[in-house]
Amino acid sequence: SQQGEEDPQALSIQEGENATMNCSYKTSINNLQWYRQNSGRGLVHLILIRSNEREKHSGRLRVTLDTSKKSSSLLITASRAADTASYFCATDFTGANNLFFGTGTRLTVIP
Amino acid sequence: DAMVIQNPRYQVTQFGKPVTLSCSQTLNHNVMYWYQQKSSQAPKLLFHYYDKDFNNEADTPDNFQSRRPNTSFCFLDIRSPGLGDAAMYLCATSSKGQGAYEQYFGPGTRLTVT
Numbered sequence: 001s002q003q004g005e006e007d008p009q010a011l012s013i014q015e016g017e018n019a020t021m022n023c024s025y026k027t028s029i030n031n032l033q034w035y036r037q038n039s040g041r042g043l044v045h046l047i048l049i050r051s052n053e054r055e056k057h058s059g060r061l062r063v064t065l066d067t068s069k070k071s072s073s074l075l076i077t078a079s080r081a082a083d084t085a086s087y088f089c090a091t092d093f094t095g096a097n098n099l100f101f102g103t104g105t106r107l108t109v110i111p
Numbered sequence: 112d113a114m115v116i117q118n119p120r121y122q123v124t125q126f127g128k129p130v131t132l133s134c135s136q137t138l139n140h141n142v143m144y145w146y147q148q149k150s151s152q153a154p155k156l157l158f159h160y161y162d163k164d165f166n167n168e169a170d171t172p173d174n175f176q177s178r179r180p181n182t183s184f185c186f187l188d189i190r191s192p193g194l195g196d197a198a199m200y201l202c203a204t205s206s207k208g209q210g211a212y213e214q215y216f217g218p219g220t221r222l223t224v225t
Binding site for chain 1: 115144151153154156201203213214215216217219
């Protein structure tokens with residue numbers, strides 16, 4: 001399977017703390033994307049990092065990519081209760097025309 | 112606002128009774144996708160249209176069909192729903208198909224099969 005694996009499956013933190021989620025994948029990629037999904041809703045694109053990039057920031061989000069380890073991490077700083085959601089990584093594998101979604105991390109931020 | 116719209120948001124159908132889910136977009140994107148997502152799982156791609164070209168995933172059951180009559184609309188037809196087809200169905204669009212780009216998702220249709 002080309003599906004990515006995310007770690008941890010679930011994460012519970014206090015408001016104001018940082019949250020880190022990890023994604024591992026198996027083959028060469030063109031880019032890696034992170035999406036957020038609120039319960040019972042569609043996915044929302046957060047950030048895209050290309051294979052030749054190592055780090056990218058967007059507001060309170062920081063994404064890193066290590067292609068040698070085939071892994072990425074998403075850091076959410078100063079978390080808020082509204083950040084409670086599931087977070088998915090999605091990879092665009094070399095030679096594929098579609099995204100392959102990881103298994104997701106369920107984040108709960110406790111007010 | 113440009114967006115992806117899915118109707119209905121909730122659909123209940125009977126076992127074996129055909130059902131159609133609809134998706135429309137105002138983004139003028141040339142690629143449209145249909146995903147199936149079961150509880151606590153990753154979205155699973157069923158098929159996608161690159162313009163008018165239909166691309167079926169190898170493991171998508173024959174029970175699932177799709178139509179794209181024009182750029183804006185795409186339909187998912189489930190010919191004989193089984194209990195195992197109960198899921199959230201997500202429609203998404205992107206502006207290109209050669210290499211994956213950011214995808215824009217609709218809110219989803221939750222299908223219940225009784």
